[in-house]
Amino acid sequence: MKTPKSENEFTPDWAMFVLESFFNEEEMKLTDIEIVQVQAQKNEVQGILSETFVVDVDFRHQGNEESKSIFVKVPLHGEPLYKVVNEREKIMFQDVLPKLQGFLDDHCQGFFRLPMPQLIHCQYDGRGEEDVFVMNNLLSEGYYNFNTSQCLDEDHMKAVLDGLSYLHGTGLAFKQSCGGLKATQSKLPGLEVQIQMYDLIGSSKMRDHFRKLFRPYLHFMEEAEPGLAKQTAYMKRMHKHILKVIENLENCGFDRLITLAHGDAKPNNFMFRKIEIDIEDLECEGIESILIDWQGGFLGSVANDLMWALFPYVERDKTLYLKAMEYYFDQLRNVLDSFGYSYQDLDLPDNFQDFSSLLKKCLVLEFLIVTVIKPIMSLENPDKLHKWHKETLKNTRRRFKKGVVKPNESEVFSSSRFPGFCRLYFNIATALGAFQEMGQIYFNEMKDSMFDQDKLDNHDSDDEDDQDLFSRVINAPQRTLIRATAVFTLVTSGKSKKMAEKDLHFGADFFLMKLLERKTMVDNIWNGVKVLCIGLALILSVYSLYSGSKDKPVTLEDINQLKSAIQDDEIRENVQLKMIKALNASLKSAEESRKRMQVVTMFDCYRTTRLSRAQVVYYDGCFVDTTQGGMNILTGIFTVKDPGVYQLSFTAKYVSSSKGRFGAWSDIYVNDTVVADSQREYNGNEMSSSESSTHTVMVMYPLVVGDLVKVQFNKDGSSYIHSDHDHDVHFTGRRISDLPNNRR
Structure with a gap:
């Protein structure tokens, strides 16, 4: 209806x-x-x-x-x-x-x-x-909405933690009864699972890519949100060991606290009501909470819900943080006990100090994934961001600045609201002690590296010099230039050796003073020569005017003849210039054609791992790649450097789920235009929960320099793209001809 x-x-x-x-x-x-x-x-x-x-x-x-x-x-x-x-x-x-x-x-x-x-x-x-x-209607049942004037007290905070402990504890017990996370996913096939670190930076290439862009991204972030400058500066100091910090977090045991999470557990997504508690002879009043708006539900870390739920309370009263952690620790243990499980059964710390430390590490990991790691690995034009960062830093040391093109926010952030969202995330991380925990991890890694040089990352330095010699010379410090001048004078001057032997024992400063005295004397001589030359030039000019006045006067006809001759010369020069330009263009075109005849631009990139999230497809390697850096397997985007007509194809083994309506599908994009599509819908019966088949879509399309080509995977339910070491997924492109005349 x-x-x-x-x-x-x-x-x-x-x-x-x-x-x-x-x-x-x-x-x-x-x-x-x-x-x-x-x-x-x-x-x-x-x-x-x-x-x-x-x-x-x-x-x-x-x-x-x-x-x-x-x-x-x-x-x-x-x-x-x-x-x-x-x-x-x-x-x-x-x-x-x-x-x-x-x-x-x-x-x-x-x-x-x-x-x-x-x-x-x-x-x-x-x-x-x-x-x-x-x-x-919860209002008709006595519930009331959250409001900051009445609900930011300790009693309401405990009601929030009661609700989360019921949800998280039930999810942990269910996961334990199923036999682990993978078995839980099979029992709840339509539920999204929190993105894991190995999905983002699982290979050495991806980690090198992340490390290279770690400081450039934070630099851009602090310019977009100046209020985060202190936090980003703090994080940038960790660049030498940031991968070791992440590795420490990966191995902290965060997966043991993955359970059913609400995903948006801010206090204003809770409703409350007062209840009477009657336990034997004890009667008292309490507050009961209930969660609304379940659009963000997923299998993820308890830290995600706790950070959103506790931030408003801790921001108002910092002493509530420790009380909240202790209360949640006790309540979660009580819930697990009601299912017959203990913390030890779930391989979780059974003392508060270790449990609190694990929660903080989970919070740091959640913070880094959302605000730093995932955005960096999703950059469509990382080289532009990296170059802007490097040149901007060099300009701070240059006397002659270079022009630098700054990326647009749309090229770095997923949406215009993302910087504001990050500001909130940074504030939450600050209030809940994530930066202190991250600093402690970094300190331990730095301390270990002092005794083990292999633990030091081969980081990308921000202190490198300009590559071209001219820039290095003109931007050299003044003190360096003075010393270089002194050495040059010492080597080239005929009397320098005697003067050096005589005066050098008085000190370098005295020696430089002597050199400057000699330079002043030479300058005075040259100034005199210049004045003499100017005087001679004036005398000769006056004489030429006087002698010219005795010759035959210049008529209008003489001027017109001269003008006509100049115009004829200009016409001949223009014709010759056009001929030279046409010849150069012809030679350049022939050279480009010769190069294209030698090496055809093409690529064939593959995946060897499953893709379970709707996103731009990225790749694990390429069998063929002659694009000279145009095909970026980390972002999955091919940037056109050689214009022409290309044959593009995408092959994937889709597994479509009965829980969805449309199954799994992929679109080949050129910039923002879909040029090809492939889809696998579920058409099975009740005996089968999924179906799979391999699909290939192919298209020929004209591409110009700067076009961006990518494959966007979409899905519903628990559909996914399957791939393993048989290379079920391929993204290929091959230049097959020049552009038509109407597209050049």
Whole structure:
């Protein structure tokens, strides 16, 4: 049934349709129910991904007047991001959360539920006509929204941590019962998994690429966000050992704290209500929390949820950080105990100090991946950023500055909002002690390197000199130039040797003073010569004017003849110049054709690993690459240096999932234009959860210098591109001819 888009479109028929499952659960026969009235109004707090309404439904059941208040979320459409997040929320509500709640009901001895609202009706296919999420109206159940004036106290913080410990503890127990993360993924096939470090910088080439751009990226970041200059300067000092710091974080055991995470656990995504707690003879009041907006749910580190949840509290009162960590440590242990597990069973530290240290390392890793590593590895034009950084630093030491082209923010950041997002991430990391932890790791690595030279990274220095000799000479320090002049004079002067033997024992400064005295005397002589030459020139000029006045006077006809002769000479010179230019162009074209005849521009790059995320495809190597650096396997982008008509192809083995609607597909882009597409939809039966096949798409397309060619992989559900050492994935390009005349 079509989803209402405004308050007056909510009808009794629509209410009966979406409440059918609710009536069935309450064991009410639909034939005994009559919808009396439907009243809808927009929710006071609107999100950025949907439009929300509060709808009160009055109905009559077997003669009794009853009512039901529901919360209606109508997803927005238009942006690609909307579809991704709404499909994820659908998976969370229809598959993931019900499975975990069922596991909790069957295996937990505690008295808690997952902190999620009750789903009444869900329909989403991305087309917009019937897309809707219907849940209980939490306001009618006594919950209230987060507000900074009342909810930033210790009691509400503990309520937030209670909800997260229930969610994280249940997820950890479920993962343990499944036998690990991979088995958990197979039980929850539609759920995204946090990107791992080996996906970003798994090879030595990728790590060298990251290390080369580490300081240039931070340099650009601090210019985009000047308020981060202290933090970025602090991080840039770690460049010599940054890969060792990352390696330390990779091996800290962060994977043991990967569980079901909310993904956007800011306090304003919690709702609260006061409850009465009655334990034996003890009666008291408490605060209960519940999480809303599950579009970001994924399998990831608990640090992701904790950093978003705790930041507003710790920013207001720094003493709450230690209390929060201790409280979460105890509550998570209690949740695991209710499932029959201990910290030791999950290979986690069972003392608070070690557990807190592991959490901080997870926080540092999360911070680095999101704000530094992933953006660097996603750069489309890394050489431009690197050159800008190097030349800008050299200009600080030059007396004669060079012009430097600075990359646009769109060439470095994924969106215009990313710098502001990074500023928030940096503030969170500062408040929660991530920089202190990172500094301690760096200090330990630096200390170890003092006794083991092999541990020092071969870093890319920022202190190198200009490559060309002219720039090095004109930008040399003045003190160096004075000393060079002194040495030159000493070598070339006939009396320098005697003077040096006589005066050098008085000191270098005295010797330089003597040289300057000699230079002053020579300068005076030269100045006299110049004045003499100027005087002679004036005398000769006066004489020429006097003698010229005695000759035959110049007529207008003489001037016209001279003008005509000059014009004839200019015409002949222009004709000769055009002939020379045409000849040079012909020779240049012939030379370029000869070079192209010798080496044809082509590449064939492959992957040997699975690709599970929707992104630009990058590669592990190339069988053939004659592009002279045009094909960058780290970014997956081919930059055209030799214009012409190219044959482009992409081959991949797609594995499409039954959990998605469109399966897996790839688009070949030239700049921002899709020129070819291949897709594998799921067409199987219920006996199979996935299908696979190999597809090749090929296109011939005219390319000019500077065009960017890439392959964008997309998917839904748990679809992916498979590849192993049989090289199932290939991206190829081959120049086959010159451009047509109309494209040159």
